[in-house]
Amino acid sequence: MVNKMTYATRDNGHIRTFSPDDTSDTMYIETYGIDIDEILSKANEKWPGIQNNEITIHAEHIQTDCLGYDQYDVFDYTDFIVVEASAEYIKRTAS
Numbered sequence: 001m002v003n004k005m006t007y008a009t010r011d012n013g014h015i016r017t018f019s020p021d022d023t024s025d026t027m028y029i030e031t032y033g034i035d036i037d038e039i040l041s042k043a044n045e046k047w048p049g050i051q052n053n054e055i056t057i058h059a060e061h062i063q064t065d066c067l068g069y070d071q072y073d074v075f076d077y078t079d080f081i082v083v084e085a086s087a088e089y090i091k092r093t094a095s
Contacts, residue, residue, distance in 0.1 A: 020080065022046070022050050025036040031059070031079040039081055047085050047093070051064040058082050 006019045020028045027046050029039065043055050058081075065076040 002023075007009065018062070018064050020062060025085045025087075027083045028060075029081045030071055031081055034081065039083060040069065043083050046083075047089060049093070050085060050089055054086045056084045056086070 004020050022028060023034075027042065029042060039057060040052065043050055060080050060082050061077050062080055063076055066073065066080040069076075
């Protein structure tokens with residue numbers, strides 16, 4: 001499934017911003033102070049009954065601010081924990 005994205009602007013439309021949107025099989029969590037128990041809890045809230053072996057967890061460093069500028073600035077990026085439900089779980093729970 002292709003992830004949806006939300007684009008916005010700030011500073012009277014001069015600066016473009018971005019945030020990844022959750023989908024039916026993917027969840028993005030900002031990494032500030034989160035631990036594995038919280039990640040698993042959020043996964044269980046989104047996907048009731050999901051087992052730990054039915055999820056994949058990885059990190060992504062995504063540019064979320066000042067899109068279109070050609071100069072790298074670490075503050076324009078956000079670290080996310082990306083949690084994905086397996087295709088088997090999605091298929092099993094589809095109604």
